[in-house]
Amino acid sequence: MRTGLWTTAAGVAVVAVLGVLVAAGVVWPNRILAAGYDVRGVDVSHYQGEIDWDVLAEQDLEFAWIKATEGASHTDPRFAANWAAAMKTDLLVGAYHFMSFESSGAEQAAHLAAEVPATPGTLPPVIDLEFYGAFYDDRPTPGEVHAILDPLVAGVEEHYGVPPIVYATDEAYDLYLADRYPNLPIWIRSVVWAPRLSDGRDWTIWQYSNRDRLPGYDGVEPYIDVNVFAGTRTELEALTLD
Template sequence: MSTRTGLWTTAAGVAVVAALGLLVANGVVWPNRILAARYDVRGVDVAHYQGQIDWDVLAAQDLDFAWIKATEGASHTDPRFAENWAAATKTDLLVGAYHFMSFESPGADQAAHLAAEVPATPGTLPPVIDLEFYGAFHDDPPTPDEVHTILGPLVAGIEEHYGVPPIVYATEDAYDLYLADRYPDLPIWIRSVAWSPRLSDGRDWTIWQYSNRDRMPGHDGVEPYIDMNVFAGTREELAALTLD
């Protein structure tokens, strides 16, 4: 092989890798879509970042469920929650709300805030606790004992008010630190956007967030992407988790 041919081959290889990286970064190519395709029940999770959502358009895209951000900490409410909840519950989607857990306020106060904002409507999905690192806690995570002091009362308050245990959403790092070998009765929603999830304690996941780079007609916000998830079961089994 000549030097010139070798240089062209190297340049072409670099160009292909760069193009593939750009496609992945923009969500055009997402390896986990192949792994997630074996699951039939799909859904999204949204917050005000997705902007104005046309729920009829979104629901028509082979989706079964949606979780909508409702609250955060002990006082913040997502500015689009009421609008999203009212519109989404008029579609054929199974709909639930999620609460972003703060490490800076008591769990009982957070549960009370969620209960004040999200109606316990029969047929809606269980509330979700979003447990992940944020801000300075990425570099300096709270200890397990500090988190359980908040999470325990939050779980108890939700279960008492809604009559069902909450689902807990977690990144893999947060799961390993705070949930592994704990809370055996709580369904787990695991975030794993680079590979198929495998929980460190051998537990089965209930919901898997496999992509944070999907694009769908029906939403137009500052965040152009939407999170995609699958449920490890049938739609009927997911519906069986809803509030009575």
Template sequence: MPRTALWTAAAGVTLVALLGVLVANGVVWPNRILSARYDVRGVDVAHYQGAIDWDVLAAQDLDFAWIKATEGSSHTDPRFADNWAGAAGTDLLVGAYHFMSFESSGADQAAHLADQVPATAGTLPPVIDLEFYGAFAADPPTTDEVHAILDPLVAGITKHYGAAPVVYTTEDAYDLYLADRYPDLPIWIRSVAWAPQLSDGRAWTVWQYSNRDRLPGYDGVEPHIDMNVFAGTREELEALTLD
């Protein structure tokens, strides 16, 4: 191979490696361009972000935040109470999210969420986080198994909070469990590599476009923070809040 070709190949490898590092660290993220057309932006956080200075975080051109509250039928995020109180003192629209377990009943999970998260007027509706985890990533539960949990979980949340929950999900989980179902539930779709397009033609309500951003205001073991946009105006998002 000629020397010039070797230099060209080496430069190409170096460029690809550099781009990979920039993407891994969130410096370059293609979806930032695609998501820029949406004006209403927000974050979702859990204890991984550590102690959050909500005044600082809220000042980063953000409109909303969903905070992890519960998981399954018994686990509560150790920073939920602090985050809930801190975020409530800002101008952000704030809500809580529940990580759905495939290993406990939907009714028990709904009761646990209700025990931990107050039904406060003006807060965003609770979110059900429906995604694969652990061994279920390689061996997903069947549609019937998931619906047997999800149906009473949705019903319990709707009854307690007086509003239907939002469902956060991945594209794969959406196709298996949500496509052509639950038409009244707003969908929050995770799609960090490209703009989302739901397989059944349904419109998404919230789009998580990045899981690699960095913002001032938190200092946890996780250096990155998830970024999201809402498909509408802030007034339309406010219309979803609890009465």
């Protein structure tokens, strides 16, 4: 009996230690699986502060998506500087838009188009669909979200000539994207385990870490998001704007 209790206690302690290490960003169970993908990249915003793109681009990276806009009027204060500097590297570069539940999709598409040039060779714009603020607890209905997302997707595709990629958490995917939008590439966030979309769909980009540290930036946010692409660099280049 005593041996069994000790074994149980030791098992609980091991699980607790692993939990702490995962929370601290020291151990990530999905890193081994993510290492099986050759094409790796980051996504950044003003929270990473001033970025030395030449240094960052040397960190075994192939692509970077940069926050550009949010809602119908906000522009990331470092977007222009990040865009200009990243474009001078060998990285494949794209912009992302944080979707608001509080303004129309048409207005948001127009705001993105006004801030992000439709530059040949750049990656498709990304629509970031996730909960924020009070919407973590008071989630919009699928109908409310689709009424915004549908014209936003249409406006982005019309302006840039390619369908946008949609970034989502598991919760947002299940509520708003599962079994819908079959032509849109999916960028899924899964920072502990390998992603498995609830409707059996294949993901295009996987954000496997939100707590990496890489040389080349010095902002209020010490961590940087790291992602992998489900394919080769040539296949990622095939998604870029003409």
